[in-house]
Amino acid sequence: MTTKNNQTNIGRHMRLLLQATLSSALLLGQFATAQTEEESDHPELVEFPASLDSRLGLLSDEELEFLRTPRNTRSYAEDLDQLVEQIEKRSADEVKAYVEAMMWVRDQRGFQEGQDLDHIPLNTDTPEFNAWKVRRPRSFDPEREPGPISLGRYMRGNGGIPTFAGAPVALTPEDLIAGEVDVAFVGAPLNMGSGWRGAQHGPLALRTMGRMSGNDQYTQVNAGSVLNIVDYGDIAIDNDSTERSMEHVREVVREIVETGAIPFIIGGDHSLEYPNVAALVDVFGVGNLGVIHFDAHYDVGRDRAHLIDHGAPIYRLLNEGLITGADYIQVGLRANSPNESIFRWMREEGFKYHTMAEVEKYGWDYVLERVLAEAKGDGRKLYISFDVDVLDPSYTSATGTPVSGGITPREAIPIVRRLCAESNVVGFDLVEVAPELDPTYVTTLHSAAIAKACLTGVAMRRLELTEPHYLNPVSLDHAQDDYHEENQQ
Incomplete structure (x- = not known):
């Protein structure tokens, strides 16, 4: 039952995220921007205006911190004004679902330990491991003076x-x-x-x-x-x-x-x-x-x-x-x-x-x-x-x-x-x-x-x-x- 509920929640979150994608051109650059931006390990958190308190009231401390961290939201809004605009057009329930969906996308986008292949090991046992770049010994060449x-x-x-x-x-x-x-x-x-x-x-x-x-x-x-x-x-x-x-x-x-x-x-x-x-x-x-x-x-x-x-x-x-x-x-x-x-x-x-x-x-x-x-x-x-x-x-x-x-x-x-x-x-x-x-x-x-x-x-x-x-x-x-x-x- 728990697994089924989790799948239902994930599906709900993804539908809301898709709706947000279709309703906002801000998402068009999502993956390109996400791959090219990086912040320090301790980014400065943004401060939201008091007028948004009612819409942010259902968020947990973790969710609020996520929303206030620029590197997490830049895929969806390039600056604070655009992020505020996204929040203002949603109810408190919709904001919570929106943030949950963004957090889910973040978790899925990253490397999954034990699931994702980070490399295919090289076969170090083969006698041909370095054959492609081994230089031919000069003794194999006809004798000549060095030069072009x-x-x-x-x-x-x-x-x-x-x-x-x-x-x-x-x-x-x-x-x-x-x-x-x-x-x-x-x-x-x-x-x-x-x-x-x-x-x-x-x-x-x-x-x-x-x-x-x-x-x-x-x-x-x-x-x-x-x-x-x-x-x-x-x-x-x-x-x-x-x-x-x-x-x-x-x-x-x-x-x-x-x-x-x-x-x-x-x-x-x-x-x-x-x-x-x-x-x-x-x-x-x-x-x-x-x-x-x-x-x-x-x-x-x-x-x-x-x-x-x-x-x-x-x-x-x-x-x-x-x-x-x-x-x-x-x-x-x-x-x-x-x-x-x-x-x-x-x-x-x-x-x-x-x-x-x-x-x-x-x-x-x-x-x-x-x-x-x-x-x-x-x-x-x-x-x-x-x-x-x-x-x-x-x-x-x-x-x-x-x-x-x-x-x-x-x-x-x-x-x-x-x-x-x-x-x-x-x-x-x-x-x-x-x-x-x-x-x-x-x-x-x-x-x-x-x-x-x-x-x-x-x-x-x-x-x-x-x-x-x-x-x-x-x-x-x-x-x-x-x-x-x-x-x-």
Whole structure:
């Protein structure tokens, strides 16, 4: 009988909650908001006006405390005024049922000890446990001197196997050191963090596309003639376990950085930002690295069931104390989240962010100059993480989470080139290219152009072409220059 009564009460509570959902638009953001908000262990309790005493009179002390705790009610009302409005339109009995239903939802939403599976144990007895990432012993290789290996059979390097930027291949840190390598491209074909299948083929698509090397018409700089560039192959990935892959990606990126080379990591999904940035912090130390995050999404997902995925790399870095919000500049945000309360949290944490709303209000040129000024800032080392969904889907349909209203390649290419020329960039990643989602080559074409822009910028910095927005005079029409100078006077 008790069980039946409990089930009847639960059913009554759920019906009342459903009615409240249908009657109030406040509930539409319930789950998204609940997953992204967090409070301190001892949140400040709200105080209700005395006019609500009669409606709150049937609540127990526990129920009243629940109702007065902002993190419990934010899924149903974003602030005190909206919560008061919800209470005012209910009788005392309805308020009690409403609170009971909310408390039931809270209890059901959380982890249920003994009921929910928190993990599937790995089979540590298998002799193949680490087979996916075991390095081949050098004694298995033909004897050779350390250094980059050319895969081309012709004088101009053609006819070989496609590589990033058409560069020779390096296999070991010794190769990087012997070749005095400046930039090491490396693929990271991880695709568990996004839930979409296809991003694991991003490195292959970018190698096949080419177009990362050669002369840059805007600056007349050929990065391949200035820098020693190699393709460091792909990092081994366990695409059944993002968690296992994180450790190994961090290890390989760190070994590149320790040789003095700049890693260019081609993904793969955006969960890679966590091990990439972590690896650079391992080498340069906490507080010595700034990060520019180009993305439609803010990627600081909190209170998620998965501790690492494509929407939470920044939060994991924050949570582990590797970076702070003040170390971050975010560009291109325009997805449904962050909401107002998350933006306020980001401000409190010191994040610098530039949304597409800012672009709409002030124009791209204004935003570009703000980003560049912040990046130069205190002169720290800079890491660039470029999610291709920051571009409008009309330019990058081959990505897992496209969002309309993004920036254009004509806006993205100059800012990346300038960041890499005018700042001390020590690492770069380009992620979320899922080539099967694009029946054309356009997404890969634009992605290669972004990588080339950074490569060109690094070469410009080596050549000390670091003046703001340097463009080679031969690429400009001097008559047009004179015209613009006359009109500005």
